[in-house]
Amino acid sequence: MVATSVISRGSETLDVFTRRSQPKIEIDLVGQKPGLVNSYTTGDHIEGTVSVTVEHETRFDEIEIALQGVSRTTVERAACPGRTGSQHMFLKLKQPIEENDYPAPRVLEAGRKYSFPFEFVIPDQLLPQVCTHKRKNNAIHRSHTMIPPTLGDPMLAGNGKALLDDMAPDMSLISYIIRASVLRRSSSDERQVKAMANFAKKVRIIPIVEEEPPVDISDHPCEARDTVSTVATVSLRFDPAGDEQPPKLGSMISKLKASTFYSASPWEDYPFQSGTTPFSQVGQGLFTESVPLSTMCVGSVQWQKHSTMTSCERRDSTESTCSEASTGPSSEFIGGTYYTASIVIPVNLPHSKTFVPTFHSCLMSRTYSLDLALSYHTPGTNVLTPTISLRVPIQVTTGLQYADSVKSELGVVVTQAELDEFFSPEIYRPSRE
Structure with a gap:
């Protein structure tokens, strides 16, 4: 026991001397x-x-x-x-x-x-x-x-x-x-x-x-082109089954969702940017966080009435007999009257978070999406307020400024x-x- 104690003290002394003699x-x-x-x-x-x-x-x-x-x-x-x-x-x-x-x-x-x-x-x-x-x-x-x-x-x-x-x-x-x-x-x-x-x-x-060209983002690819700005314009369309009136709009909630993909082995392709599909490969992970942006009352938004029964004539800036919006008809639409509306949503990033630019590397990626949730009230019903959602993939870029x-x-x-x-x-x- 004594010998062990002596060796221990000697080792500690040597270790201290070694650290002190190291270059600083x-x-x-x-x-x-x-x-x-x-x-x-x-x-x-x-x-x-x-x-x-x-x-x-x-x-x-x-x-x-x-x-x-x-x-x-x-x-x-x-x-x-x-x-x-x-x-x-x-x-x-x-x-x-x-x-x-x-x-x-x-x-x-x-x-x-x-x-x-x-x-x-x-x-x-x-x-x-x-x-x-x-x-x-x-x-x-x-x-x-x-x-x-x-x-x-x-x-x-x-x-x-x-x-x-x-x-x-x-x-x-x-x-x-x-x-x-x-x-x-x-x-x-x-x-x-x-x-x-x-x-x-x-x-x-x-x-x-x-800004990079868009990549495939899901199993349902589509093509689109838009100008990135500090606002987002949401186009709505209501196709009545009969002579129903369009629902009264409630509120629009917007959030920015940050998705961090990481893996123990290199990614062979871009990870799913929707952030909802489970990974089939072992050793991959996904971490998401949503940042609230705004909650807007949109009850004052007015629907515009259109008809496909008459010829497409351009009247004035507030009335039209054909759709000039980007929103197409639903699969059940058989023609006749339909309604459209537009909502302009401010997209202002909060100062409480750091938004690193969108990137993809061998072991990890960071992507973003704008999540929108619109509530509405259906006339003549007392059910819970229904909500429709939309997720838009976006890129966060970094300029010199x-x-x-x-x-x-x-x-x-x-x-x-x-x-x-x-x-x-x-x-x-x-x-x-």
Whole structure:
């Protein structure tokens, strides 16, 4: 028992000495403000300096400075209890360091500060080899090689006090860091390199994302073209079975639904954007969150009467004998009188959430839909107020102006334990096919 106690104290002393003798690394970013994390967008330059100091004379071989982007997912196992997941390093940009920037010999002296400047440019696309898995169409490869936004990280609001939720589950994460390491090669095998010290600083990436052509969204595809704006116009049509009057409208409720798809294996196709179809593949997950937008009383909306019995003549702007609306007849419509109405709905995103742009990557996707629910009152009935619903897939894009407006975020420094866990060996690696 005594010997064991002596060995334990000796091990603790050696461990403390080892930690104290490790090089100390600091990362300073240009434009860094205390307590805030720098945010960048496509084409921005990340500039800064890595500083290294030691308490004792320390030999080393190389300083590595890299911008790394990693996606990580966790899903429930199907066969047995527990979880499994994947990690994919989709971006790694290394800062070249010239030979004359190193001290000669490669020894760090106590009491001196060694500085190594770096500069990275945020690309708009990833290298093709980061996405080499099987895929069902070429559009998937293009989507998977677009740089994704930071996801799964709270963002500081403009007032510097409130954290904004990006509506991502704990099971999915996309993170970017500047990582600096002091490396030493093994004396017995130079191919083996050991990190004597690591340090990382988190940065936020909000890429510029332009509107993409629509993709298949369900088992009932259709084609449409519309202009995205801050309002949505809903066209209604009522086809009476006889001489019934159109129902009186009640209220219109609008919500924005954010869907985060994640998987332990790469997606071969775009996930279902409706967010309602169960997945047939094991190891896939879906997390949805709806954000209320508005509740409008639309009882004052007036129906316009039309008829197909007369020739289509254009009268004035408020009356017509033929439908000029985009809403077509129902399958039971046999002709005659019908009614139409239009409702203009404001679509204003709340400031309490972070809406990352729509994206698709190898392990996860984020899509959005506008959910509308219209209540109405049927004349002569006392049943519960019926409701009809409509879900419209939409794209959230990011322009330069928006990206510039969110460049002040919550400050986070990654600890050594978090660094070791985050950059553990990858489970998913691109194949060499």
